[in-house]
Amino acid sequence: MILSYYVQINKLPGNEDVLLPRKMSEQASGYDLYASVDGEVVLAPGERALIPTGISLAMPDGLEAQIRPRSGLALKHGITCLNTPGTIDADYRGEIKVLLINLGQEPFAIARNERIAQMVFQAVPSVTMVEVDELSETQRGAGGFGHTGK
Ligand SMILES: O=c1ccn([C@H]2C[C@H](O)[C@@H](COP(=O)(O)OP(=O)(O)OP(=O)(O)O)O2)c(=O)[nH]1
Numbered sequence: 001m002i003l004s005y006y007v008q009i010n011k012l013p014g015n016e017d018v019l020l021p022r023k024m025s026e027q028a029s030g031y032d033l034y035a036s037v038d039g040e041v042v043l044a045p046g047e048r049a050l051i052p053t054g055i056s057l058a059m060p061d062g063l064e065a066q067i068r069p070r071s072g073l074a075l076k077h078g079i080t081c082l083n084t085p086g087t088i089d090a091d092y093r094g095e096i097k098v099l100l101i102n103l104g105q106e107p108f109a110i111a112r113n114e115r116i117a118q119m120v121f122q123a124v125p126s127v128t129m130v131e132v133d134e135l136s137e138t139q140r141g142a143g144g145f146g147h148t149g150k
């Protein structure tokens, strides 16, 4: 089944020319996000920067958006999202921003309306935490972090 939602999107003042997030193929998971930087921002090797997109969203309760890196930028230039996947809460009405870091060896220039990351919408279940004295037993128990071998 394909879940479908309406998400409201707003271009912030001064960003009328900035492209809206866009799927590059019909069944893409992610909407590519466009930088709304003025002119150009250059990330030196090892440098990070919060890149604006010029948009804000209102999505229904029960949805979140994840900001993920683009694999091409990561492979070719070492550009990734430092906090990947970034979390956009359903109640956030501020500008969507992308925290990029340059893990490559060369400076990387970002210009207005270049695609810098992608945004994937996800359903978030409603959870109620219930404090208990003991948890149910499982075969795995507390084993983790590679305890099953390499
Ligand atoms: O890559 C990101 C990550 C977050 N945000 C915005 C939307 C999100 O709803 C808000 C808070 O993000 P998060 O919860 O990850 O940050 P925090 O450090 O916990 O801040 P806060 O105390 O505001 O929740 O910041 C972005 O625009 N881009």
Ligand SMILES: [Mg+2]
Residues within 6 Å of the ligand: none
């Ligand atoms: Mg938070």
